[in-house]
Amino acid sequence: MTVTKKTECEVIVITSGKGGVGKTTTTASLGAALALKGKRTLVVDADIGLRNLDVIMGLENRIVFNLVDVAKGACKSSQAIIKSKRSNNLYLLPASQTDDKDVVSEEEIRLAIDQFRREFHFVLIDSPAGIEQGFRNACAAADSAIIVATPEVASIRDADRVVGLLAAKGIEPRLIINRLDAEMVRRGDMLSVEDVQDILGIELVGVIERDEAVIIAANTGEPVVYNHKSRAGEAFSRIASRVCGEPIPIPRIGETSLWGRLSRRLGI
Amino acid sequence: MQSGELPGEEGSADELRGVGIITARGTSEGLVIRLDSRVVADELEPALLDFISSRRGFLSGNDVTLEWIGGEPVDGFVSRVSERILQEYGVTVRGSRRREADAKPGVAAPAKQVDVRLGRSSSERSESGISARVVQKRNLSSSTTSKPLELRPGRSSDSRPEDGRERLKQRIRGAPSTRRSADEDSIFGDAIGEEADDKNSASGGLFGGFDAISSDDRGADDSVFEERGAGDDSEGRDELAKSRALRASREALGAARDPSLWDDADTRAIVGTLRSGQRVESEHSVLVLGDVNSGAEISAGGDIIVLGSLRGVAHAGAYDETGGGRIILALDLQPTQLRIGSTISRGNSGSHKVLTPEVARVEGNLIVVEPYQARTVGRRR
Numbered sequence: 001m002t003v004t005k006k007t008e009c010e011v012i013v014i015t016s017g018k019g020g021v022g023k024t025t026t027t028a029s030l031g032a033a034l035a036l037k038g039k040r041t042l043v044v045d046a047d048i049g050l051r052n053l054d055v056i057m058g059l060e061n062r063i064v065f066n067l068v069d070v071a072k073g074a075c076k077s078s079q080a081i082i083k084s085k086r087s088n089n090l091y092l093l094p095a096s097q098t099d100d101k102d103v104v105s106e107e108e109i110r111l112a113i114d115q116f117r118r119e120f121h122f123v124l125i126d127s128p129a130g131i132e133q134g135f136r137n138a139c140a141a142a143d144s145a146i147i148v149a150t151p152e153v154a155s156i157r158d159a160d161r162v163v164g165l166l167a168a169k170g171i172e173p174r175l176i177i178n179r180l181d182a183e184m185v186r187r188g189d190m191l192s193v194e195d196v197q198d199i200l201g202i203e204l205v206g207v208i209e210r211d212e213a214v215i216i217a218a219n220t221g222e223p224v225v226y227n228h229k230s231r232a233g234e235a236f237s238r239i240a241s242r243v244c245g246e247p248i249p250i251p252r253i254g255e256t257s258l259w260g261r262l263s264r265r266l267g268i
Numbered sequence: 269m270q271s272g273e274l275p276g277e278e279g280s281a282d283e284l285r286g287v288g289i290i291t292a293r294g295t296s297e298g299l300v301i302r303l304d305s306r307v308v309a310d311e312l313e314p315a316l317l318d319f320i321s322s323r324r325g326f327l328s329g330n331d332v333t334l335e336w337i338g339g340e341p342v343d344g345f346v347s348r349v350s351e352r353i354l355q356e357y358g359v360t361v362r363g364s365r366r367r368e369a370d371a372k373p374g375v376a377a378p379a380k381q382v383d384v385r386l387g388r389s390s391s392e393r394s395e396s397g398i399s400a401r402v403v404q405k406r407n408l409s410s411s412t413t414s415k416p417l418e419l420r421p422g423r424s425s426d427s428r429p430e431d432g433r434e435r436l437k438q439r440i441r442g443a444p445s446t447r448r449s450a451d452e453d454s455i456f457g458d459a460i461g462e463e464a465d466d467k468n469s470a471s472g473g474l475f476g477g478f479d480a481i482s483s484d485d486r487g488a489d490d491s492v493f494e495e496r497g498a499g500d501d502s503e504g505r506d507e508l509a510k511s512r513a514l515r516a517s518r519e520a521l522g523a524a525r526d527p528s529l530w531d532d533a534d535t536r537a538i539v540g541t542l543r544s545g546q547r548v549e550s551e552h553s554v555l556v557l558g559d560v561n562s563g564a565e566i567s568a569g570g571d572i573i574v575l576g577s578l579r580g581v582a583h584a585g586a587y588d589e590t591g592g593g594r595i596i597l598a599l600d601l602q603p604t605q606l607r608i609g610s611t612i613s614r615g616n617s618g619s620h621k622v623l624t625p626e627v628a629r630v631e632g633n634l635i636v637v638e639p640y641q642a643r644t645v646g647r648r649r
Contacts, residue, residue: 153562157544160561164543199561199579201541 009117012124013142017158019129021150022178027126028056032223033240035090039121044093046138047128051095058221068096071108077115101133106140113141145173151191174205181210182253206239208232290319299332305339324357331362532570574598583607591630601626
């Protein structure tokens, strides 16, 4: 067994309620960003039966064992994790594609995840959509939570529900707003960050603008953080810093042009 | 069927003999013995004496007030009976008063039943020698209303906001007070009944218990004094069931003189924001210090007051078809749906940026929303 100098491990569940808002992308990119900062990070795909995190990370053809195997004790925990392509600090624990979410219980998952606390600074758990057993399993081992929501009414309503459910478990979640479109917000066609905060009322840990690079990165299997030209990638890097405790302010979306910033400061 | 023999009734005919249309209540002014003045005095006197006799241990040395329902006592009855009671049991009759039949639904309706059966029983009695008929007079408000009432923990104040929030969590979510041990919310996070927390049986969840009733009967140990009987015919039972239901609904809904219309002592105050999927139900009024997010529901027998944004569904006067004059008030009223009684109104989906507190109430068959004016809101009831 390797002896690692370890401080406390934080297990964070990335969840949303609504599907398709960017949980898996966030898990992959946030994990990659944390690894770039030198933190040993494990990303866990808890979406049993519909695994996607391996595809986003580009590791789908290296899977031998998965989370269900670890939970059922069919393999050692070190056998199941897969080192990422570009970083020695980033590992993946994939989900099973042939089972469904009812094969494991919360207790089994919790014990499985706890085995990794010794080895990593951060464990990010990619939760499935919904609020049923899959969601409960994903939250079983979590110390804290990050809710991903898009600035749309349906997503906010589902996120609100999840906030309530997490609060009942004693977890105070933080918020990432994904796919914000500055132009639409300016036109009034999209909820602004303030509108979302008004309803959800939880701590905001990051805002990610809509960016084509994210889709391209997902298809090529490289987390968008490695794309230095992508604004979304930069946003994820900032979020990683905030997760580590650095007090980086969240930039106002839409104030990109120098004139825009100047005029706002001048009060015009 | 012979009077005095009641199917399923505990106790022998001897026990029932002498038990009349009498109940006792503890009130803020002391013990009150209610008698139905429509019962013939000949029957009532021995019934009353038996009543007191069987409780002499408790009553001896105490004062009672005699209360006559629906009529005046026979002349001289009160003084004669008072004398006897004092001498034989040491119980002092403090006074005698009359009470209107329908002011106390718990007593009135069965009295009507009594008339029907009294006639029969009188004739029967003359044959069998058994005295007054017995009618069930259970305190109906505590056990027969259709909706379960909620249990409230006894603490009335919290030393710290955290305590208040913990207590709030217990009451709303049914979660135990230690945060981590509640691994799923039992009621608050879901519609009622979903995802019940097995480990969380202690608090009984949101709807597990029974509330004290807001009437002058509160505080009395009614069970000590109830007399019980039953109809001896199914028709009588049906009528009794009907009147019981009517009484229950009347009590629960707030009759015209219901004090909870202007002073609801059972208002439930929720401190915190109601999240989507959470639901609060109360037979009385509900006050929320926080927002009610879209997807959350409040169902109140009384009024609903939201000191925040109301974006969810609010149903005031939920147990009265007419709505009972109930209102829904919010600092920022932008609901998904408003319901008062059986009147439903959609929230207008357009941009709603009125920044004043607003009140919704029923007018005719519509729900009208107007700016809140403290002076006028109470007057409309």
